[in-house]
Amino acid sequence: xxxxxxxxxxxxxxxxxxxxxxxxxxxxxxxxxxxxxxxxxxxxxxxxxxxxxxxxxxxxxxxxxxxxxxxxxxxxxxxxxxxxxxxxxxxxxxxxxxxxxxxxxxxxxxxxxxxxxxxxxxxxxxxxxxxxxxxxxxxxxxxxxxxxxxxxxxxxxxxxxxxxxxxxxxxxxxxxxxxxxxxxxxxxxxxxxxxxxxxxxxxxxxxxxxxxxxxxxxxxxxxxxxxxxxxxxxxxxxxxxxxxxxxxxxxxxxxxxxxxxxxxxxxxxxxxxxxxxxxxxxxxxxxxxxxxxxxxxxxxxxxxxxxxxxxxxxxxxxxxxxxxxxxxxxxxxxxxxxxxxxxxxxxxxxxxxxxxxxxxxxxxxxxxxxxxxxxxxxxxxxxxxxxxxxxxxxxxxxxxxxxxxxxxx
Amino acid sequence: xxxxxxxxxxxxxxxxxxxxxxxxxxxxxxxxxxxxxxxxxxxxxxxxxxxxxxxxxxxxxxxxxxxxxxxxxxxxxxxxxxxxxxxxxxxxxxxxxxxxxxxxxxxxxxxxxxxxxxxxxxxxxxxxxxxxxxxxxxxxxxxxxxxxxxxxxxxxxxxxxxxxxxxxxxxxxxxxxxxxxxxxxxxxxxxxxxxxxxxxxxxxxxxxxxxxxxxxxxxxxxxxxxxxxxxxxxxxxxxxxxxxxxxxxxxxxxxxxxxxxxxxxxxxxxxxxxxxxxxxxxxxxxxxxxxxxxxxxxxxxxxxxxxxxxxxxxxxxxxxxxxxxxxxxxxxxxxxxxxxxxxxxxxxxxxxxxxxxxxxxxxxxxxxxxxxxxxxxxxxxxxxxxxxxxxxxxxxxxxxxxxxxxxxx
Numbered sequence: 001x002x003x004x005x006x007x008x009x010x011x012x013x014x015x016x017x018x019x020x021x022x023x024x025x026x027x028x029x030x031x032x033x034x035x036x037x038x039x040x041x042x043x044x045x046x047x048x049x050x051x052x053x054x055x056x057x058x059x060x061x062x063x064x065x066x067x068x069x070x071x072x073x074x075x076x077x078x079x080x081x082x083x084x085x086x087x088x089x090x091x092x093x094x095x096x097x098x099x100x101x102x103x104x105x106x107x108x109x110x111x112x113x114x115x116x117x118x119x120x121x122x123x124x125x126x127x128x129x130x131x132x133x134x135x136x137x138x139x140x141x142x143x144x145x146x147x148x149x150x151x152x153x154x155x156x157x158x159x160x161x162x163x164x165x166x167x168x169x170x171x172x173x174x175x176x177x178x179x180x181x182x183x184x185x186x187x188x189x190x191x192x193x194x195x196x197x198x199x200x201x202x203x204x205x206x207x208x209x210x211x212x213x214x215x216x217x218x219x220x221x222x223x224x225x226x227x228x229x230x231x232x233x234x235x236x237x238x239x240x241x242x243x244x245x246x247x248x249x250x251x252x253x254x255x256x257x258x259x260x261x262x263x264x265x266x267x268x269x270x271x272x273x274x275x276x277x278x279x280x281x282x283x284x285x286x287x288x289x290x291x292x293x294x295x296x297x298x299x300x301x302x303x304x305x306x307x308x309x310x311x312x313x314x315x316x317x318x319x320x321x322x323x324x325x326x327x328x329x330x331x332x333x334x335x336x337x338x339x340x341x342x343x344x345x346x347x348x349x350x351x352x353x354x355x356x357x358x359x360x361x362x363x364x365x366x367x368x369x370x371x372x373x374x375x376x377x378x379x380x381x382x383x384x385x386x387x388x389x390x391x392x393x394x395x396x397x398x399x400x401x402x403x404x405x406x407x408x409x
Numbered sequence: 410x411x412x413x414x415x416x417x418x419x420x421x422x423x424x425x426x427x428x429x430x431x432x433x434x435x436x437x438x439x440x441x442x443x444x445x446x447x448x449x450x451x452x453x454x455x456x457x458x459x460x461x462x463x464x465x466x467x468x469x470x471x472x473x474x475x476x477x478x479x480x481x482x483x484x485x486x487x488x489x490x491x492x493x494x495x496x497x498x499x500x501x502x503x504x505x506x507x508x509x510x511x512x513x514x515x516x517x518x519x520x521x522x523x524x525x526x527x528x529x530x531x532x533x534x535x536x537x538x539x540x541x542x543x544x545x546x547x548x549x550x551x552x553x554x555x556x557x558x559x560x561x562x563x564x565x566x567x568x569x570x571x572x573x574x575x576x577x578x579x580x581x582x583x584x585x586x587x588x589x590x591x592x593x594x595x596x597x598x599x600x601x602x603x604x605x606x607x608x609x610x611x612x613x614x615x616x617x618x619x620x621x622x623x624x625x626x627x628x629x630x631x632x633x634x635x636x637x638x639x640x641x642x643x644x645x646x647x648x649x650x651x652x653x654x655x656x657x658x659x660x661x662x663x664x665x666x667x668x669x670x671x672x673x674x675x676x677x678x679x680x681x682x683x684x685x686x687x688x689x690x691x692x693x694x695x696x697x698x699x700x701x702x703x704x705x706x707x708x709x710x711x712x713x714x715x716x717x718x719x720x721x722x723x724x725x726x727x728x729x730x731x732x733x734x735x736x737x738x739x740x741x742x743x744x745x746x747x748x749x750x751x752x753x754x755x756x757x758x759x760x761x762x763x764x765x766x767x768x769x770x771x772x773x774x775x776x777x778x779x780x781x782x783x784x785x786x787x788x789x790x791x792x793x794x795x796x797x798x799x800x801x802x803x804x805x806x807x808x809x810x811x812x813x814x815x816x817x818x
Contacts, residue, residue, distance in 0.1 A: 012581050041586050070577050076584040164713055167811050168479050172421050172710035174817075175485040177450050204808040276685075293705045301581035304573055305713060385809055399613040400794055402576050408583075 001034040002105035004322060005051070008140075009042035009111035009118065010078065012071035013154030014303040015314035016140045017405070019110050020073060021066040022318025023138070028058050029323055037102055040408045042077035043109070043118050047094045051102055052407050062405065067311050068394055069404040070303035081118050084125045092125050099133050106134045108321060112141035112152075116334055116358035123332035123354065136325045137334030137354045138318055142300045144193035147360045148352050149336035153317055154300075156310030156387035159197035161302045162186065162295070163388060166198050166241065169293060170208045174237045180289040181228055181238045181282050184209070185275030187299055189245040192216050192364045194299065196380055197388070198241040199371060203381035211240035212371045216363050219246040219254050224278070225285045232288065244274055254278070304402070307388040313337065313347065320349045345386035410443040411514040413731060414460070417549075418451035418520035418527065419487065421480035422563030423712040424723035425549045426814070428519050429482060430475040431727025432547070437467050439732055446511055449817045451486035452518070452527050456503045460511055461816050471814065476720050477803055478813040479712040490527050493534045501534050508542050515543045517730060521550035521561075525743055525767035532741035532763065545734045546743030546763045547727055551709045553602035556769045557761050558745035562726055563709075565719030565796035568606035570711045571595065571704070572797060575607050575650065578702060579617045583646045589698035590637055590647045590691050593618070594684030596708055598654040601625050601773045603708065605789055606797070607650040608780060612790035620649035621780045625772050628655040628663050633687070634694045641697065653683055663687070713811070716797040722746065722756065729758045754795035 006023045008016055020038075027033045036055045039045035052074075057066070066073060084092050099107065109119050119137040126133050139146050144155035166184065173182045188194040192214030196203075199212045210231055213219055224240075231238045246254045255277025275292035282290040321335040333351040340346040370376050395403045415432045417425055429447075436442045445464045448454035461483075466475070475482060493501050508516065518528050528546040535542050548555050553564035575593065582591045597603040601623030605612075608621045619640050622628055633649075640647045655663045664686025684701035691699040730744045742760040749755040779785050804812045 008584075012584055044586065069580065071580040072584045075586065077586070163809070164811060165707065165711070167813075168710040168712060169706060171478065171480040171813060171815075172706050175417075175421055175481045177453065177484065177486070201810055204810055206810065291706070293707070294703065295707075296702045297578060297581050297700070298574065298702070298707065301577040302574070303577060389809055391803075400572070400798055401610055401613055401615065402573060404576075404580060406580075 002032055002326065003035040003037065003103050004033060004106045004108060005037045005039060005046070005099065005102065005104045006074070006108045007039040007042045007045065007110065008072040008074045008076050009109060009115035010076060010141065011112070011300065012076065013140055013142045013300050014070050014157040014306040015154040015310050016110055017069045017073050018067040018311045018314035019138050019140060019153055019318035021063040022315040023108055023322050024054060024057050025063055025315070026319050026322035027055060029319065030326055032326065037104065038074045038407055041075040042079065043081065043095070044077040044079045045075070046098045047091050049098045049101070051098065054407055057405070065395065065403050066405045067315060068303055068306070068392060068402070069406070070301040073405050073407045075408040080114065081121045084121070095122065096131060104133060106136060106326060108136050108138055110138040110140050110318070112139070112143070113146055113357060113359055113361060116354050119334065119354045120332070120358040134325065134329065134331035136321055136330060137357070138321045139334055139336065139357065140314070142194065143188055143191055145191035145361045145363070146357050147362045148356050150339040150347065151337060151387055153310065153314035155193060156307035157303070157305070158194060158299050159200065159384055160307040160388035160391065161299050161305045162194060162198040163200040164305055165295065166209060166239070167201050170201065170239055173239060177236065178289055179232050179236060180291070181240065181286070183275045183278050183282070183290065183292040184239070184241045185244055185292060185294045186241055187295070188215060188243045190215050190361055190363060192243050195241055195243045196364060196371070197384055200381065200384055203377045204385070209239040209241045211238065213240065213242040213246050214364055214369060214371065215243040215245035215247065217369050218249045220248070221254070221281060225281070228282065228286060242274060242278065246274060304394050306392045308390045308392050310387060311392055317349050324351065342382050342386065411441055411735065412444040412446065412512050413442060413515045413517060414446045414448060414455070414508065414511065414513045415483070415517045416448040416451045416454065416519065417481040417483045417485050418518060418524035419485060419550065420521070420709065421485070422549055422551045422709050423479050423566040423715040424563040424719050425519055426478045426482050427476040427720045427723035428547050428549060428562055428727035430472040431724040432517055432731050433463060433466050434472055434724070435728050435731035436464060438728065439735055441735065446513065447483045447816055450484040451488065452490065452504070453486040453488045454484070455507045456500050458507045458510070460507065463816055466814070474804065474812050475814045476724060477712055477715070477801060477811070478815070479710040482814050482816045484817040489523065490530045493530070504531065505540060513542060515545060515735060517545050517547055519547040519549050519727070521548070521552070522555055522766060522768055522770060525763050528743065528763045529741070529767040543734065543738065543740035545730055545739060546766070547730045548743060548745065548766065549723070551603065552597055552600055554600035554770045554772070555766050556771045557765050559748040559756060560746060560796055562719065562723035564602060565716035566712070566714070567603060567708050568609065568793055569716040569797035569800065570708050570714045571603060571607035572609040573714055574704065575618060575648070576610050579610065579648055582648060586645065587698055588641050588645055589700070590649065590695070592684045592687045592691070592699065592701040593648070593650045594653055594701060594703045595650055596704070597624060597652045599624050599770055599772060601652050604650055604652045605773060605780070606793055609790065609793055612786040613794070618648040618650045620647065622649065622651040622655050623773055623778060623780065624652040624654035624656065626778050627658045629657070630663070630690060634690070637691065637695060651683060651687065655683060713803050715801045717799045717801050719796060720801055726758050733760065751791050751795065
């Protein structure tokens with residue numbers, strides 16, 4: 001019999017608990033698994049010994065509730081492990097202590113490219129120190145910026161939210177007979193996948209959004225204003241979707257002066273406010289009615305608009321990771337999606353070396369940055385549409401609130 | 410045979426097109442109705458002669474699509490008619506010209522308290538000038554601030570959006586083991602109904618939101634900071650829902666200095682940014698992690714989260730207004746909901762003099778402003794819950810985008 005431990009790390013999504021449900025469900029598929037433990041607060045929970053037994057949550061009912069719970073039922077962290085050679089606080093030893101205390105054979109870590117750094121480092125440390133604990137990554141991120149995998153668990157649900165919401169915003173914005181500009185600020189620090197998702201109405205045949213600003217393409221404020229003026233000469237409403245991470249030619253964030261400048265523990269700048277900055281710019285340069293909408297955390301936590309295929313695939317990749325890794329004794333790998341075909345849409349789940357994903361970022365490829373090109377639009381639509389094509393049905397409690405599961409108390 | 414004209418006015422909601430669908434559907438219930446015309450852009454469309462024939466949209470299919478279309482399929486305006494005695498631009502004469510050109514017998518105007526001012530003034534003008542055209546109001550506003558009626562068409566859908574979204578934000582905000590504050594800014598200039606709706610998770614038994622700031626209650630920045638500090642001493646996350654219109658003891662808007670100060674044509678201050686202002690305040694005074702989320706237009710246009718009872722009632726009040734007014738020859742009235750019972754929830758639709766609603770605002774009553782009182786919470790929950798209790802199923806087009814109807818081109 002073996003015990004497994006699972007943790008969640010990084011930023012939330014609507015699908016990361018579906019992967020957790022998949023991990024838990026594996027217990028019923030592999031009778032060698034005795035206990036399924038969860039670490040509360042990711043790797044920090046392992047360091048601190050904050051472990052809960054979640055072995056009993058294998059019922060259909062519990063798993064389905066977990067699948068519709070946004071964010072992380074086990075909590076998260078943004079902790080970057082030091083190199084083992086400079087581990088002054090003995091984090092590695094404390095991790096090993098916890099894992100041995102609970103007799104853990106496999107540690108599954110659900111996270112993005114930063115979290116895969118943890119998988120990579122732990123795997124290296126265990127190998128170098130002859131510790132027989134396997135470490136396996138399960139990907140997640142709304143940003144869709146992980147390498148190797150066709151797409152990331154969580155992206156489809158955010159894409160579905162964005163596509164629907166932009167459609168609704170477009171209806172809202174065109175009711176008055178006055179020239180007006182709507183600027184929608186979308187997440188995505190360096191990779192424009194979520195911006196592409198918010199442009200899906202256009203890629204699917206609508207006229208909007210009229211302006212699409214990816215972080216991969218240098219943003220020119222003057223050209224932006226010129227483009228809006230040209231559009232307003234022939235139409236009433238201009239809808240622009242802009243990434244939070246747009247930068248100028250020199251690589252400086254647009255509207256940097258209005259931002260907080262705080263950085264997180266991975267050294268990423270905490271961004272917000274490019275929408276408000278551009279709103280001010282349009283008011284000063286054009287003077288028409290303008291509104292900015294920051295979709296903020298809504299685009300990653302709106303589980304009521306989750307994509308059915310995203311949730312099902314996220315469940316499956318969690319389950320497959322456990323079944324496949326425990327069967328084959330894998331360590332230092334992460335699981336990925338490979339797209340088999342678009343029509344009908346099908347994928348398969350396989351594994352790859354975690355070093356191919358850890359600390360790496362997949363940006364929107366160069367040939368997809370010409371977002372106003374008709375062929376490019378069709379290619380992007382073919383890529384994103386199957387990931388967000390249908391929705392889930394949310395279960396509610398008797399009191400009318402959505403039913404969620406939470407292990408962190 | 411008679412012809413009717415319908416218009417939409419004021420700010421958008423998810424239910425105002427359901428009322429329009431109800432108006433159109435009346436044609437199949439009253440064989441005296443020949444043409445159903447729509448004015449594009451509210452009363453301004455009547456002044457300008459911008460009229461479309463919508464008589465043919467009576468199929469189940471068209472009506473159901475219209476019911477799920479957010480905002481206004483006929484467009485809107487924010488036009489306040491002058492007094493007839495100071496009508497320098499001959500607006501009244503132009504209105505009469507258009508109405509007579511299309512041989513209109515009844516004009517139905519769907520709108521809020523400002524739009525009911527138009528109904529009131531037109532009715533007075535027609536009476537004084539012996540013009541036999543009836544004018545009838547159909548209420549709408551997400552703000553729920555209309556007098557006489559139990560609640561307003563559109564409020565239930567926004568309430569459903571807010572309650573769901575706050576539940577999701579709560580999950581998103583409690584994943585990290587650090588003290589943090591979330592400030593959610595909700596619409597409602599002077600009336601706190603939407604703020605109450607966003608507090609529904611707490612009224613239904615959850616611990617959040619922890620702080621509820623209504624525009625009817627003087628906001629004290631010092632007390633706000635003290636309250637947060639006290640809460641953070643015993644818990645990790647503090648969620649505050651605050652109305653965009655909160656004011657200090659002297660009646661000055663909180664964070665006025667950071668706002669644009671632009672006023673609309675009714676003299677209302679255009680508000681945004683109290684959330685960002687309070688975010689800055691918390692950073693300066695407490696220094697913990699803090700995030701503000703402005704729900705912005707999402708809370709009024711998220712038709713995918715519309716309330717089923719709201720959409721059905723909004724349809725019914727539109728249909729009833731036409732059938733009842735044409736049967737009885739009513740003019741100068743508006744239609745309202747009366748609540749018959751809470752358990753089971755039931756309402757009836759009746760009419761009242763439009764002067765009882767025009768230009769008046771229904772605030773949250775004094776005895777409901779003690780929002781942390783247990784009995785008050787239960788009373789508010791009993792009032793709001795039936796209005797947002799279940800959802801709609803959105804129909805999608807083949808290309809994956811939601812199906813909408815739009816008459817304004």
